[in-house]
Amino acid sequence: MPKAVRFDEYGGIDVLQVVEVDRPVPGAGQVLVKVVAAGINIGESSIRQGAMDSISPSTFPSGQGSDLAGVVVELGPDVSAFSVGDEVLGFSNDRASQAELVAVPADQLVPRPANVPWEVAGALAVVGTTAYAATQAVGVGTGDTVVVAGAAGGVGSLAVQLACSAGASVIGLAGPANHDWLTAHGVTPVAYGEGMADRIRAAAGSPVDAFVDTYGDDYVDLAIELGVKPDRIDTIINFAAAKKYGTKTAANSEGARADVLAEIARQVDQGRLDVPIARTYPLDQVREAFRELEQRHTRGKIVLMP
Incomplete structure (x- = not known):
């Protein structure tokens, strides 16, 4: 069974768990992505701590994460923009990207340019x-x-x-x-x-x-x-x-659109935009990744590599 980050209550990094979950099934307009890299963001800390509960409450058990890059492994109905084996980057709005597999709407993904490394691709969407x-x-x-x-x-x-x-x-x-x-x-x-x-x-x-x-x-x-x-x-x-x-x-x-992400990725691909990666962590070290992030001294991005 695939693994994913989950938390069952609001709190510090100690509430984060990496657990086995059912294999996601892509619905209409979605693709299933095997995640290679998933960036983490300080806003996810605020959500997990309950600071956003009044405007964006969590439903438990909750997943986590928006940024992702990976390989398409399955197509849902009505998807023509991608094929199995395509390398993509994008974002999930379902707090789900910090996982080995994630179902994502095809219109929230763009092709991964050749000169954009996996860890950069997986960290790019939100920032x-x-x-x-x-x-x-x-x-x-x-x-x-x-x-x-x-x-x-x-x-x-x-x-x-x-x-x-x-x-x-x-x-x-x-x-x-x-x-x-x-x-x-x-x-x-x-x-x-x-x-x-x-x-x-x-x-x-x-x-x-x-x-x-x-x-x-x-x-x-x-x-x-x-x-x-x-x-x-x-x-x-x-x-x-x-x-x-x-x-x-x-x-x-205001900026979370595939066309904006594609343009940002194009600038990275052309060497016009530098995305510093502070450190990468395996998925099972998600607590350590957020411990470093929450010190607020990181240059650039911290990335999980499932």
Whole structure:
């Protein structure tokens, strides 16, 4: 029997289990994918801890995960876009991708380009489409000065690159360990901590036009302090601050489309977009993977390899 990540109650990483489950059966418009790689995301920690229960409750036992890449092993009825043996990447909306087998709607998958490694393909959907949506929401363009908080994280590391590609001057907020990586990708790094607003102003040399918050904490307040207009601030995590100031909250749900994912994958394939992989773990080490992720110091992505 195939294995999958499950949890039976809200809690810390100790509630995560890897258990045997029935083999999924693809329904109409679905394909069955043998998962090679499945990225993990901080939002999944929030769901598992119960922090999202009021807006997105779990039904127990609950699966986990959205990102995936793998090989099509079975077709459901009415599927013509893929064949058995095709290599694909995509996303599940059923909290199911952290598993050996997952049934996925065919319109949530795209072909895996030849130059996109498995671990990158399996980590790409959530962060790629979120970074796309966030940078689009604040209207990043040529001549803009843009600040990205959490600039070396899963979403932030892609958001800074997309903003640079759009012609903006990009300031990335990150710890010193990530400054060389940011500099190598055309981003001006600024360290967190006291005096950050002054350091940003000095690095910018002009008013800040847009701000993307991928981390939370008080970064929306910082953007307001810097004089950024609310309609050019996007936070993917601090919804209370967004409501207070009237900023944007565009994230994965606004970008989660196959055409967006295909474009992100194409840029990776062409070497125009770098997706840093911090570490890979086997499926049965899912607790260890989330323990590392929840320290919030990861550069890029952590990936499960079932």
